[in-house]
Amino acid sequence: MGHMTSEHRPALPATPPLTERQEARRRRILHASAQLAGRGGFDAVQMREVAELSNVALGTLYRYFPSKIHLLVATMQDQLQHMHATLRKRPPTESDPGARVAQTLMRAFRAMQREPHLADAMVRALTFADRSVSPEVDTVSRLTTAIILDAMGLDSDATPEQLSAVRVIEHTWHSALITWLSGRASIAQVKIDIETVCRLIELTGPQPGLQRPE
Amino acid sequence: MGHMTSEHRPALPATPPLTERQEARRRRILHASAQLAGRGGFDAVQMREVAELSNVALGTLYRYFPSKIHLLVATMQDQLQHMHATLRKRPPTESDPGARVAQTLMRAFRAMQREPHLADAMVRALTFADRSVSPEVDTVSRLTTAIILDAMGLDSDATPEQLSAVRVIEHTWHSALITWLSGRASIAQVKIDIETVCRLIELTGPQPGLQRPE
């Protein structure tokens, strides 16, 4: 990704500060979205219902979130921030970076198992998003990356190889979630896939030669 | 053309054999689907247009493919079978199994670059599919697995570890495609991700002593 991501639309970076009521509206909308998604999943999040449940006109809903996908991706941003905060409070106990990442992702996975419908709505929206949602999806991606780097124990100084491994882990994470949510993979299989991909981290160790062979 | 592998009848319970005209209709539909997808991507595949372009009534289209997602996943099955046949003709030239898989996937990726809109329609449908499409998506998954195992050089005897690695490679493949199609990752990055994940294959040692040269 280049540095020229959004250099030509000065409207977005300058997010006009929302008033109190506007911030409240936004919260109500996100809450309604998560609530509807929580039971019923993607299909249960109907824009008219979200609008009604959050006491907002349909047009207003679309002003805040220009599409259902935008809304659900924003919902995921919201949930991910919660999760990031929660995970920070209890860092993984394992010693190997790879094991720590696997442990963290399995915790996140368990959280999703508690709300499978919500997870369904968010992940489906995320992978279905087209170019018009790229900035928002990118934010989600950065959040996920941050969570994984946190688990690894290195925040900012990662080698390009490690960043590649993290990207691959993210790919696996999303795709494995999808296969689980659509009933094509068991929980056990998701666990195995996560553990398998996390072995990549041991491969890209920053200190060459310090890993004990298997 | 195509006298081999007529064994693929995914609908196990009572697939009534199609008549000549029915088979022709099915082909016309799939062709129209791929054509519309080819320019315009997912959104350009509109059921009414598919029906019209393939000279079939809308109700008939829905009898053959019970949803747009089913239709596009079936289109992907079709394209994947082509690709599998094509790839078989020119097997990868690398020696390491991991490198062979990477080479094969990059070939497939290059094919997708030639028809990005078609790729977009198929992959979006694949990851958006819900439980009702599981059998069809599973068929696509098995096809992909077969392609990868082919590239590795072992067709039927793979260790569970290797199968895990293959699943993770598939996850990465799909997800990396998505990020590329939605403009969030460059071609170079997809290449790196594929090469990174293919290192997993080297990790999962083959059966001791059974190294199989070409």
Next chain:
DNA sequence: CGCTAATCTAGAACAAGTTACAGAACCGAT
């Protein structure tokens, strides 16, 4: 051939995402 059941066609109808628009409410600056 003639019959019956399944299939196909044409078109209307419905559902949910999205857009459009007129008027009410709100916000900030004078």
Next chain:
DNA sequence: ATCGGTTCTGTAACTTGTTCTAGATTAGCG
């Protein structure tokens, strides 16, 4: 407090996936 522009509301309309129905066509069979 008032004015001007923006935002919000309520509602209708439009789009496209999906379902439904009535009649025409076809396939299989005695």
